Amino acid sequence: EAQVTQNPRYLITVTGKKLTVTCSQNMNHEYMSWYRQDPGLGLRQIYYSMNVEVTDKGDVPEGYKVSRKEKRNFPLILESPSPNQTSLYFCASRDRGRQETQYFGPGTRLLVL
Amino acid sequence: QKEVEQNSGPLSVPEGAIASLNCTYSDRGSQSFFWYRQYSGKSPELIMFIYSNGDKEDGRFTAQLNKASQYVSLLIRDSQPSDSATYLCAVDNHMRFGAGTRLTVKP
Numbered sequence: 001e002a003q004v005t006q007n008p009r010y011l012i013t014v015t016g017k018k019l020t021v022t023c024s025q026n027m028n029h030e031y032m033s034w035y036r037q038d039p040g041l042g043l044r045q046i047y048y049s050m051n052v053e054v055t056d057k058g059d060v061p062e063g064y065k066v067s068r069k070e071k072r073n074f075p076l077i078l079e080s081p082s083p084n085q086t087s088l089y090f091c092a093s094r095d096r097g098r099q100e101t102q103y104f105g106p107g108t109r110l111l112v113l
Numbered sequence: 114q115k116e117v118e119q120n121s122g123p124l125s126v127p128e129g130a131i132a133s134l135n136c137t138y139s140d141r142g143s144q145s146f147f148w149y150r151q152y153s154g155k156s157p158e159l160i161m162f163i164y165s166n167g168d169k170e171d172g173r174f175t176a177q178l179n180k181a182s183q184y185v186s187l188l189i190r191d192s193q194p195s196d197s198a199t200y201l202c203a204v205d206n207h208m209r210f211g212a213g214t215r216l217t218v219k220p
Contacts, residue, residue, distance in 0.1 A: 033208070040121070042201065042212035043157070058207065090156055092208075099145055099206060104156035 002027050004105035006091050012111045013081055021076045021108050023091030029103075030096035032074040033058065034066065036087040037107075043090065049074055050096055081112045117204050119211035127219050132189040134214050136202030139183070146178055146185045147203040151213065157201055161187060192218040 004025045013019055025032065033048035035058075045058030049068040063085055065077040074093075078085060088109050094102035116139040126132045134148075145164050149157035163169045163176040163185065175188040185204075189196055196218050202211040 035210075040212055042117075042119075043203075043208075043210040045207055045209070048207060059209070099147065099208065100159065100162045102159060102208070104158070107156050 002103065004091055004093050004103050006089075006105040006108050008108060009106060010109050012113065014113050015082055016080050019078050019081060019110075021078075021089060021091075021110075023074045023076065023093075023105060024072050025074075025091075025093040025103070026072065027093060027101075027103065028071065029093035029101070030071070032068065032091065032093045034064070034074070034076045035090045035092065036060065036085075037090060038087050046076070046089075081110075083112050086110060086112045117202055117209050117211040119200075119202050119214050121212055122215040123217055124214055125217045125219060126192050128192060128194060130192050130218075132192045132196065132216055132218070134187040134189075134200050134202075134216065135184060136186065136211055137184045138202075138204045138209075140205070141180075141183060143180075143183075143204045145205055146176070147208070148174075148176060148185075148187045149201040149203060149210075151199045151201060153198075189216075192216075194218050194220050 007022045034046040035043040044060045047066040049055045091105040118137045148161040150160050151157040161176040163178045169176045173190045177186045199213040199215045201213045
């Protein structure tokens, strides 16, 4: 079954405590990305990766890091989380150049106290 | 800042009616357009995409694109209560999203 998985699905943490949200896809997709979704603001892209070792900033990259060491994995790192990073996070993957193949993961709900 | 705008709704239609959802975008050079459906608590799923001016039909869904006026719309015919969801418009290669329109279909 084609899927994008994220872990954890729910996370409560405190300001400043580093955390990583994992994302993995089994479709051999080249393109992966991270979004955050906030009420009234829709989905905003944080980072994207067009292939292994190739990453670039989206619209809201501040406070986040990513890495793409393997094609299937694209973790999102918050080195010093702050309350304004409380949000719903989605990972997505697709074939490069074929946006219509995009799949989203199930989402990670993060609360930073 | 390149923007994608949608009415937040909620849009309420009776069962069996046509629901019309609209989206405008600011970047005149945009080439690809997508409609996603998102049920409450779930992830977005792609329901339509359109690249050329005009209409594209898929079952009860029709996407309409007018690049000169910079808008894209989604029509849902014979709306069903199961269509109740938030509909997200997305534009271009890196998927810039609108805030979404919440649709409620009343039995």
